[in-house]
Each structure stands twice: as structure tokens, then as C-alpha cells.
């Protein structure tokens with residue numbers, strides 16, 4: 016066991032776990048941040064997508080030792096009240112079915128939009144290919160990202 | 176009013192809820208009145224016993240709470256069914272609170288599956304909402320001393336037309352609760368043309384919690400003092416534990432206990448022997464498992480393989496010794512006399528459900544009381560098996576259903592709950608059992624594989640006069656059957672069934688049976704149409720005939736509504752541009768199937784590059800699920816999802832078996848469809864008919880695989896007779 020200080024959603028949190036423990040399980044079991052999901056544990060589904068220093072990463076493949084010192088952003092920290100343009104677009108377009116994959120989808124899409132404010136369908140397809148939606152809500156995820164781009168362009172309260 | 180004074184058999188029950196307010200329970204018992212009996216006969220809706228299924232509560236502060244008693248598995252039921260109540264009640268949906276009802280025998284059937292929730296609930300829920308509205312109208316009219324006919328309900332209040340006065344529902348509940356219950360038969364339901372909410376687009380009620388990562392799912396649950404468990408089963412189905420390095424495992428960091436579970440439970444939901452590891456966190460349990468070394472007695476099925484199943488199936492089909500399940504006319508003579516005979520055989524593999532949330536369950540045992548927290552489609556099944564295993568009365572087992580991270584039929588079983596209960600009992604502490612993805616993929620109740628061998632005979636006009644089908648499979652419950660379409664449409668018909676000895680767990684998988692039956696049947700019919708030199712749409716419409724309702728020759732069972740199917744086929748042909756010429760490498764194909772009370776036809780449009788890359792450009796669907804779409808947003812999401820799921824499964828879904836075990840283990844060797852392969856265009860056309868609304872979790876899936884397979888044939892002339900499509904080289908020149 017080792018002591019780690021993690022910066023999660025802007026707050027420092029201490030945990031005492033084995034260094035190889037995946038960040039996924041530290042978030043879920045130790046910090047009670049369960050929005051980051053377990054889907055495959057091998058980097059193939061994207062349900063555990065978080066941001067590490069602004070870049071999307073797989074929490075299931077990130078040992079806690081590698082996350083210490085980085086700025087970790089999870090779905091719970093994406094916005095205060097669920098008002099990130101992607102979250103607003105997701106609610107507006109009713110994207111989810113079971114919803115299990117959607118935190119990961121939104122985190123991947125958030126990194127995409129941060130880089131590319133107006134992605135094309137092709138940009139979206141390429142970026143989102145690593146995120147599985149078992150309920151197959153791909154049509155709406157694609158539409159949701161376009162809608163979020165519009166909402167973001169219109170500002171925090173715009174394009175309602 | 177005293178609830179006990181009410182007639183228990185009345186269709187609606189009324190009582191004072193703790194804390195005041197008006198509460199209505201609604202029964203799903205089918206009334207014997209002629210109109211409903213007719214509905215039951217035509218649509219196959221069956222009796223669901225007398226039991227309240229949902230409660231409406233209107234509190235004195237005006238809060239309207241609608242209790243939802245069926246699990247949310249992503250099918251949208253937690254939104255669409257409360258919308259039905261809200262429509263008749265005349266309340267604004269965004270003001271309604273939807274609360275999950277606990278599992279209680281008083282609620283009757285609380286299972287989600289088979290697209291049954293909508294047809295079983297629609298009319299009773301309308302009556303619940305309408306009865307509450309009538310009581311509130313009466314209460315207001317009496318308060319004002321005016322005729323009820325001068326009052327109307329809107330947005331959670333009763334209004335007096337002439338004076339403009341109004342009273343909110345909250346202000347009226349105390350009086351409404353004292354009024355006699357109206358005869359449900361006389362309660363006026365709204366004219367569907369006045370619906371404002373039903374048929375509109377409503378985002379599902381938990382949207383905000385979903386997008387902010389709130390702990391909705393089973394795997395997110397935590398209870399005080401909880402430990403974390405993982406369970407290792409024999410990779411060969413039916414194997415047993417001989418021994419394991421338990422002492423070494425117990426010495427690993429974080430591990431609290433490790434033991435063999437040998438007291439099993441037999442049944443449809445079974446507890447298989449295995450090794451439990453219990454630890455202080457999920458990861459401690461998972462990582463300890465990497466050191467686990469188990470000696471298995473693999474049992475009699477350790478030599479099973481897919482390759483040998485294929486050989487056995489072919490031998491069985493050739494043997495002529497399969498069991499004859501159904502025969503009409505004289506198929507042998509008809510084949511001998513046919514102007515043309517067409518023969519083809521098909522095979523499809525086992526597939527996994529792969530709910531994205533792996534199976535999991537949290538169990539607390541305190542004395543003789545058991546609390547189960549489970550993402551499950553069937554709390555009843557969970558309660559049944561857990562109480563039986565622990566030797567307790569069912570009433571001692573409380574099951575709380577969480578949101579399910581996907582269902583697709585997988586969570587109709589209760590195996591994860593049995594395992595969690597067995598482990599919690601031994602450990603003496605609450606535990607959460609989490610399956611790894613590998614556990615989940617390899618120890619599923621799989622979609623059954625199968626082999627189908629067809630022969631058809633055509634007369635001189637190219638009409639289908641005889642059809643024989645031999646199915647060789649693994650479980651007669653979950654395979655194409657003798658009464659599937661088009662069994663009742665061909666004068667000479669035979670269905671033979673062969674069963675391969677096996678020990679593979681199987682179960683319902685989205686649109687069970689239909690998902691494979693549609694593919695073999697509609698693919699073969701396409702082959703027959705082409706052999707006859709006929710256009711597939713014209714050929715299939717002709718096969719569907721001129722009768723509206725088609726019964727089996729015995730007259731038993733539900734009739735097939737050929738009129739509804741002809742209409743969706745006609746609409747999909749028209750909307751897809753069927754018949755327009757496409758360049759080489761592009762093609763359109765038709766699939767149509769009746770399942771789970773829905774009539775659906777789909778046309779897929781594909782492009783295949785010379786190198787053999789498949790793109791599904793467009794899917795057009797014509798869907799008849801009755802008179803009313805409840806939530807347009809949810810319906811569209813289900814249809815799009817069914818189409819993409821149907822495509823992904825037909826394109827990639829395949830489990831292999833060697834040495835008695837599944838050879839795939841996780842997503843790297845069991846590919847699932849991703850966004851780039853999803854059709855860019857999915858067009859949905861609702862065909863509204865005068866039948867009660869039915870569910871959409873399933874019926875749009877079965878037609879997709881044959882539609883795409885038939886489109887591939889139209890594009891490049893290659894006929895795919897084995898799933899998944901990815902096994903066939905589609906290159907052409």
C-alpha cells in the first residue's frame with residue numbers, strides 16, 4: 016500500500032492503495048466517484064474515459080501511481096450543474112438509452128470539442144470509435160456532438 | 176374513506192396514502208368485457224392477474240408522483256408509462272415525480288422483457304389517470320356548486336369555464352379522496368386526437384443524472400460494511416472445482432476470504448460451482464484473482480467444439496431422422512411435382528449479450544432478512560431463486576432494482592444474485608459481487624446458435640407451394656420454430672427439429688427466436704424469389720396473400736395479421752425507392768418479421784467496394800406497433816438502436832467453442848459495432864393502425880439482418896449463408 020494525493024475535479028484527495036491499482040477503481044471504490052464506469056477493463060470500451068491534464072485517457076489502464084500529480088477530470092467535474100454544452104445537448108436530444116456508456120462518451124466528446132469546435136461527421140466518427148455504446152445510440156451521439164458545438168458557440172446561456 | 180371498504184376486485188382502488196393525498200392503484204387484470212376480450216385475441220396480450228401495478232399519488236401540496244414498477248433497462252419505460260398516466264390526468268409532465276415501486280407481490284408482474292410492458296399497461300394506466308381526473312373534476316364541481324360538465328382539467332388544476340375560477344389538484348385532493356370511486360367502465364378516456372403529451376418527444380426522466388454520472392446503476396451501489404467479491408467459474412460448462420490455492424490467495428493484500436462454493440442450485444437460473452474471493456475493494460479482489468490457480472474437473476463436455484457441432488448438425492440433417500414437429504399437406508409429393516426446387520442451408524453462431532454494465536449484485540443478510548440490490552430485468556426471479564437457495568420465505572428477501580446498464584434479456588436470469596447470496600451467507604458481511612467483462616462474456620446465457628436446412632418448391636407461375644425446414648440446434652426454447660412465418664402461408668409445409676447434446680447455458684436475447692428465425696426465413700425467401708425470377712417485394716407480398724388474419728390450421732394460437740404486414744412491406748418499399756436501379760456494388764434488400772406484437776419491415780441500402788468493404792448507407796423502417804407511439808423520442812431511439820444492434824450482431828457477433836469453452840474473452844476478440852459502421856441514415860415510418868400500442872424494445876431488430884444480407888446479394892450477387900457477415904469475403908470485380 017502507498018499513499019497518493021490525487022487532484023480530482025480540482026480537489027486534492029488522498030488514498031492509500033497499491034500503486035498499480037487502476038485509477039478507475041480508486042475513483043469508484045475509494046473516492047465514491049462512480050460516474051466513471053467499468054465496461055471492459057482492457058481499454059476497449061471507453062466507458063471509463065476521464066481527462067488527464069486535459070487529454071482523454073482510459074482510467075482502467077491508468078495506474079494510480081501514474082495519475083498522481085496530474086489534473087484528473089471526471090464526469091462529475093465536467094460542470095457544476097450539468098450545464099456543459101454536451102450535457103445540455105444530451106438532455107435536449109435524449110441521447111441515452113440505458114445511459115451506462117454516456118459519461119465516457121461525453122468525456123471523449125468534450126476533449127474533441129476542446130480541440131475542434133466544429134467537428135465534421137467524419138471527425139466525430141473517428142474520435143468516437145473507441146467508445147462502445149451497447150444500446151447503439153450512435154445516431155444521437157453524433158447529433159448530440161453537433162448540437163453541443165452549436166450550444167458552445169452561442170455561449171453559456173445561448174441557443175436555448 | 177376507508178380503503179378496506181372498497182371492493183377488492185374493482186378495477187381501480189382508492190385509498191388514503193400515508194401523509195394524505197389521493198392514491199390510485201391500477202390493476203392489470205383483464206376485464207371480461209367484450210371489447211377487451213377482442214383486443215386480447217387479436218394482439219396476443221394475455222392476462223396478467225389481478226394486482227396493482229402502478230400508483231398515482233397526488234399530495235396536498237400538489238406534487239404528483241407516479242410509481243413505476245418495471246425495471247428501466249434502457250428501453251425508456253420509466254418515462255413512457257408515466258407519460259400515459261400524466262396524459263389522462265392532465266398534468267404537465269415535467270412537474271411529475273417518477274419513483275420506483277418496491278418489489279412487492281401486490282404489484283404482480285414486475286419483469287421487463289418481451290416488449291410486454293407497454294401492451295400490458297397502456298389501457299390500465301389510462302384508466303388510472305382518467306379516474307383521478309374525474310374525481311378531481313367532481314370535487315371541484317361540488318366545491319363550486321356547478322355542474323361537472325362546466326369544468327375542465329388542465330395543467331394540474333380544475334378550471335370552471337364560465338367564471339374562470341380554478342383549484343389546483345393539491346387543493347382538491349382532500350375532497351377527492353372522500354368521493355366514491357366511479358365505475359371505471361364509465362370513466363371517459365381522452366380522445367387520442369386530443370393527446371398533447373403522448374406522441375410527443377420527451378427526454379427520459381433520468382437524463383440529467385445520467386449525464387452527470389450519478390450512482391444510478393447496480394454497480395454503483397455501496398452499503399455499510401460492504402466487502403467486494405469476484406467469482407471464478409469453470410471455463411467448461413458443467414465443470415466442478417477439485418481444489419484451489421486458497422491459502423495463497425487469502426494471504427494477498429486486501430483479501431478477506433477465499434473459498435469454494437460447492438453447494439449449487441439447479442434450474443433455469445443456476446448457481447454453478449466456483450471459487451469466491453472476497454476483498455476490501457474491487458481491485459483487490461480482481462488482482463488477487465490473477466494469482467488464483469484452480470484445479471477443475473471439467474466434466475463430460477470438455478471435448479465439445481463448434482467444429483464438431485457443425486459436423487453433427489450436417490449429419491443429423493442428412494440422416495432423415497429428425498423429429499417431425501409439424502406437417503401440412505404432402506411436402507414430399509409437392510416437391511417432387513414442383514416446377515422448380517430451391518435448396519439452401521444456413522448457420523448462425525452463439526452470441527453474447529454484452530450488457531455494458533457487467534453483471535453484479537449487492538446482498539446484505541441480517542438474520543433471516545435478505546436485502547438484494549440488483550440491476551435485473553426480473554426482481555421476481557431474483558427473489559425466487561435467492562429465497563429458495565437460502566431456505567427462506569420469499570417475503571424475507573427484499574429486492575431493490577437499480578437502473579440496468581443494458582438488459583437485452585440477459586438480466587432475466589438471476590445467477591449473479593444467487594452467487595452474491597451464497598458468498599454473503601458464507602462471509603457474514605454485505606458483499607457486492609462484480610463480474611469481470613471476461614466472466615460476463617464467457618458465462619452468459621447465450622443467444623442460441625443453430626443450423627437450418629430449407630427446401631422450397633415453386634409452381635409454373637413462380638409461386639411458393641411447398642416449404643420444408645429442418646432446424647438442428649441446441650435448445651428448442653430459443654430456436655426458430657414450427658409456427659414461425661411463413662408456416663401458415665404455404666399449403667405444403669414441414670418442420671423437423673434436431674437437438675445436439677450440449678451443456679451450454681442459453682436464454683432470451685433481444686427478440687428471442689425471432690432474431691435468428693427472421694434471418695434464415697427472409698434470406699431463404701429472397702433466394703426463392705430470385706430463383707423464381709421475381710422481384711422480392713412482389714414475391715413476398717404475394718406470399719402474404721389476401722387474407723387479413725391468418726390462423727394456423729389447428730386454429731390455435733394467435734393469428735398472424737397479414738394485412739398489417741403487407742402494409743409495412745408496401746410502405747417500406749415505397750419510402751425506400753424500391754425498384755430504382757442502383758450502380759454495381761450497391762444494392763437494396765428487404766427484411767420483414769412479426770415479433771413481440773410489432774409488425775416491422777426494413778429495407779437496407781448497402782455499398783460494397785471492390786475490395787469487399789461493406790457500408791450500410793441507409794436503412795428505411797416501416798413500423799406498426801398499433802394506434803399510438805407513446806414517446807416519440809424513446810420510440811425512435813429504440814428503433815435506431817435495434818437496427819444498429821441488429822447490424823452489429825449480424826456483421827460481427829460470433830463466439831467460438833473449443834475444448835468445451837468459449838474462446839473469446841473480451842472486446843479485443845469479440846468486436847461490437849462502433850459509430851463509424853452505424854448506418855448514416857435511418858428513416859422511420861410509423862404505420863398507425865387501430866390496435867392497442869405495443870412495445871419497441873425488440874421488433875425492429877429481427878428484419879435488419881436479412882435486409883442487409885439480401886442487399887449484399889443485390890449488390891454483388893454473393894449470398895451469405897453463415898453469420899456473422901464478416902466471415903464472408905465480399906470482394907468483387
Ligand code: FES
Pocket residue numbers: 052053054055056057058059060061062063064073074075076
Ligand atoms: S473499462 Fe476502460 S476502456 Fe473499458
Ligand code: FES
Pocket residue numbers: 111112113114115116117147148149150151152249531580581
Ligand atoms: S446507452 Fe446503453 S450502453 Fe450506451
